[in-house]
Amino acid sequence: MPEQQTETGSGRHPRLTARIHHPQRARRPRHPGPALSDALTFAIAFIVVTIGIWVRHGGWDTIVAGSWAEAWESAGALTGLLATAVALIGIALAARTHRFERAIGLDRALLWHRWMGETAALLLAIHIITTLVAYSSREGLAAAISELTGEEQYMALATVGALGMLLITVISLGFIRRHLAYETWYYIHLLIYASLALAFAHEIFLGTDFAFDPLARAFWIAVTAFVLCLVLVSRWGRAIRSIVRPLTVLAVTPLNDVAATVELGGRNVTDLRAAAGQFALLRPLTRKLVWQPHPYSISAAPTVDRIRFTIKALGGASEMMTHLPVGTKVAVEGPYGTKIYEQLRGRKLLLIAGGVGIAPVRSLMEDFGPDAEPVVIYRARRAAEIVHYDELVALADTRNGRIIPVVGRTSDLADGNPFDPDVMQALVPDVAERIAVVCGSQPMIHAAFQCLRACGMAPADIHFERIWW
Known part of the structure; x- marks a missing residue:
């Protein structure tokens, strides 16, 4: 990774043990039942x-x-x-x-x-x-x-x-x-x-x-x-249930000028039955924020007593979220987003993320071993927007994976647009044999989907969540 990008890596997330183990279900079953x-x-x-x-x-x-x-x-x-x-x-x-x-x-x-x-x-x-x-x-x-x-x-x-x-x-x-x-x-x-x-x-x-x-x-x-x-x-x-049984802010860690991780804990974490790749609506129980539930992605695989979210300060409530005092009570509604572990298991992974969309990708990587050989294409307009880079590299190193940061305006990229089929196949020669997860803005999701289809990937092998908020 270029030097200016390595400087933006986040602080390392402590190695968490006592992982929650519960049945995982596919994100979108072919027969939803x-x-x-x-x-x-x-x-x-x-x-x-x-x-x-x-x-x-x-x-x-x-x-x-x-x-x-x-x-x-x-x-x-x-x-x-x-x-x-x-x-x-x-x-x-x-x-x-x-x-x-x-x-x-x-x-x-x-x-x-x-x-x-x-x-x-x-x-x-x-x-x-x-x-x-x-x-x-x-x-x-x-x-x-x-x-x-x-x-x-x-x-x-x-x-x-x-x-x-x-x-x-x-x-x-x-x-x-x-x-x-x-x-x-x-x-x-x-x-x-x-x-x-x-x-x-x-x-x-x-x-x-x-x-x-x-x-x-x-x-x-x-x-x-x-x-x-x-x-x-x-x-x-x-x-109402989330308000009655809130979690507590354990730590808020700045990642750069506009993003931070918020780590929540408490005995009610296991009741969420959350999984990597999902998101939840967070409602801090403070005078200014109690009426404002906002969706944020889980950025580290949940444990029995803590769960972490990555939040980008876009103004208003999200900016206040990145400065919550330790000890603040937060109602967690959800999680939402279907669980995709079963559909991804046993396949080589291609994970594509844009900006803070790296959060669910970062958490998903913890669920897979070396056989997944994950390739992560991390798209950002500026090097300062890249977060969790150190964690991604550490996870990729133990899973036979690669992290490919793509930083800058599309017109300025020396190696070309990564969502051009020829460029994608040069970056990931076995792209058609992999299963993909795409997280980011709607235009990026659309561009990635069209590119992967042109590379021969089946639509059923391209997973994404539309941004609805």
């Missing part, structure tokens, strides 16, 4: 029954044989029902149920959650437009707007709820989301619960599909209650 199939069955059945309720109450007949206004109103009723149904499915995906999250990974669940949210917002917009067209054709635009936004009982609440859902969708768009602080996005995002609650009453008491059909109304209430219970038990229940 009943968790995924049950979820898909529930979602499809819910959509089919929702459309069936609309058809049963004459929705399709009205579109085919009804008047212009009636057809638009019927279309509005269908899109309103589907908007709520899709939103409920999206909320269920974000409930973080242990079984489902282990089957497909939290990143994929939240990606689907985002798609459901965008679809629900589109259906909601169509619902508003079609209903407005129907009412306008009978009484004029001004009267229709007045009636639909406040004159009818529950409609004012529904209007506020609709605006809340549309706001959440807008701030979650990539080009807007990246300019918002995580805390700002997180708290506005929580408005989805209030938005659905505000819209619920107008569906039940004003919607023709439920107001005069006790069976349909009972079904809708039951599904809504089921999703609410999922969220309360799986998501908020897990958060």
Whole structure:
């Protein structure tokens, strides 16, 4: 490694003994089993029954044989029902149920959650437009707007709820989301619960599909209650348990100007059943940070009494995290991220990391022996961004591995872009025979994936977690 890069190596992590041994499961099994199939069955059945309720109450007949206004109103009723149904499915995906999250990974669940949210917002917009067209054709635009936004009982609440859902969708768009602080996005995002609650009453008491059909109304209430219970038990229940049983900050070790390791300990570490390569939501129980859970990766294989995270100070909460006093109580929610040990075992490893994405790679290396022959490609824009280099070298030396730091702008690299297939094959001649783990920014993950596919690696052999925060 070049001289200026070796100066950025972190302090060595103490050799930890008494490793936790518990069954490991694959990150994304090729056959995720009943968790995924049950979820898909529930979602499809819910959509089919929702459309069936609309058809049963004459929705399709009205579109085919009804008047212009009636057809638009019927279309509005269908899109309103589907908007709520899709939103409920999206909320269920974000409930973080242990079984489902282990089957497909939290990143994929939240990606689907985002798609459901965008679809629900589109259906909601169509619902508003079609209903407005129907009412306008009978009484004029001004009267229709007045009636639909406040004159009818529950409609004012529904209007506020609709605006809340549309706001959440807008701030979650990539080009807007990246300019918002995580805390700002997180708290506005929580408005989805209030938005659905505000819209619920107008569906039940004003919607023709439920107001005069006790069976349909009972079904809708039951599904809504089921999703609410999922969220309360799986998501908020897990958060409350982590607060009741916190860990304690044992040490905070600066790695460079912007990153540090935070080591937590306590008798509750074993209850986490954490594994290398996973991450958790950390919530320091201090006045300023208790309301702000943030995701950080495990950077050393957990032991029976301690667990280590690597944190990059990006401002706000993450900067305060890198300066936590020893003894601070921290709620640890998780861990998240499916365990990949079983899928990697017995294969030669190619580990690709960018910046602080080296944290899960560093922890994964501890789980494998010399037969893994790990090759680590460590991408960074500046030498000062490299962390854990000494630890990586020490681990590679005992595992027949290599560390390949790639530092600088892509256009300035003397040996070329490492994500060019020819350069990759020169760096790792047996790349097609290996199994890869990629950790870093979304653009880097995309570039690495395309490169590895061009080098002949099968998609099933390329593992990564999408950045969802």
